Amino acid sequence: MSMTITEKILAAHAGVASVAPGEIIDCRVDFVFANDITAPLAIREFEKMGVSGVFDPDRVAFVLDHYVPNKDIASAQQCKITREFVRAHGLPHFYDIGRAGIAHVLLAEEGFVGPGDVFVGADSHTCNHGALGAFATGVGSSDLAAAMAMGRLWLRVPETVRYEFLGRLRPWVTGKDLILAIIGKIGVDGARYGAMEFAGETLDDLTMDERFSITNMAVEAGAKNGIMEPDERTLAWVAPRLRRTFTVYRSDPDARFADMQTVDAGALDPVVAAPASPGNVVPVREAAGVKVDQCFIGTCTNGRIEDLRMAARVLAGRKVHRDTRLLVIPATPAIYRQALQEGLIQIFLDAGAAISTSTCGPCIGGHMGVLADGEVCVSTSSRNFVGRMGHRESQVYLANAGVAAASAVTGRLTHPSDVVGELVSV
Amino acid sequence: MIVRGAAHVVGHHVDTDVIIPARYLVTADAVELAKHAFEDLDPTLRQRIAPGDIIVAGENFGQGSSREHAPIAIKGLGVAAVVAISFARIFYRNAFNIGLPVLECADAHAEVLEGDVIEVDFTTGRVRNETRDEIYRGQPIPVFMQRLVDAGGLVGYVRAQLAKS
């Protein structure tokens, strides 16, 4: 039977020849993880399940990334619960501060996920890893506990919608703009429950960093997973990292899609999602001029090296505007180190940015850059719900790293071309 | 299963950040979380909710983060059920897993007013508005979810699965 890439991966993990949308399957999982917010709850439920240990210690990771280094006593207690569990069970893949980065970026970097995997995390942005041709989805803590106990999880097979990007991207347009454009078009529940499969010639030119920021935000359209068929670039990225063998799946030419949509990517200019929904998408040019109190470059969506390079291109030789502030948080220690070697950190420091160790921090209004009443932030993160980054009267514009950096320079929401001038390509 | 209580009506796309802001995710305790439930949506809502009340929501209730703390906070307030036009998928799973009954119903949101007394039958999917003497047809709980509930929730289901293997 013809199947999509998502259906093929799920069928293989359910041990059946084929699956169809709507079916409930009992699915083997290749890898599971939880973070410092979701782990304590998962551990509590796991301990009620009556098992002596996790299904396979080599396929479980815990990453402390949200409230680290701990912001208060309560968050320190949460990390302590996780550390004690890890030690009690002798789990090898534990990432504590210093080695920890934002889980979605870190776990791919560390080679725990590859093409053809079923990868489950107690964090909604787990769909990030679909860029590698994996089925990756976020669940709550109880489901994670079940997967950790059994190495299996029940799943309903999602319907797939295929989005095909056409054309070559214009300067300053990134993967972030592509996914925001789709969410703007279909809405925050436009892909509710489904699989979003991304394809098309535009993707051929995109680095893995940009592809990750597309699949990362599939959940912002309500999707269960976002996925791309692996190509040579994917395999070249995976080869030096992956710790396991992998299987490349592709959608059959006659696979049944619930819908097929094309996106004229070549016509796109950078966009922002205006407050207070990731679906509230407008071109940067239309929103330009809004006064900005804080700019934030980081997160699992856009805290990768390509994002930092783009920001540095804007900030080199320039200063952060006196009425605004800029936070830069490399998503993992490896990215931090790379940025240091490339001289990017120097550029950020010279510009007057604050640079922090890897953490989710400001993305959830947790710490390291919480917004006050009435403040406006241009952020490279994925969510701008009411109160997301702080006070419920604060506002967040979601944008790519070039836009965030340009806005930091002018103190107003700004198109990067207006700071750097038109580039032939970026 | 049948639940009966006073309705509180909220809008579309109520996300998990306004259900329980991340700044309070330093505990998984239901009573602590309930103290801040819906704080960024409507700071007075939690004071108006009495144990046994029912939330009636629009589309895509629970969008956003995977935090199980969201249904835990709602349950901690004593809310007996949530009826929405649709739910975000992770929230839907989480709600069942922690024992907060949820029902999809296309019509209730447009008709039910704040304070109406409604009765929700999860087996048939029927929602009866006692105040207005109206009936709305919702989706009965899917067979698989019913089996989860019968097994005593996810923990019971896992125990039974492990006993089989």
Ligand code: SF4
């Ligand atoms: S960076 Fe933000 S979106 Fe990503 S995992 Fe952390 S809190 Fe979630």
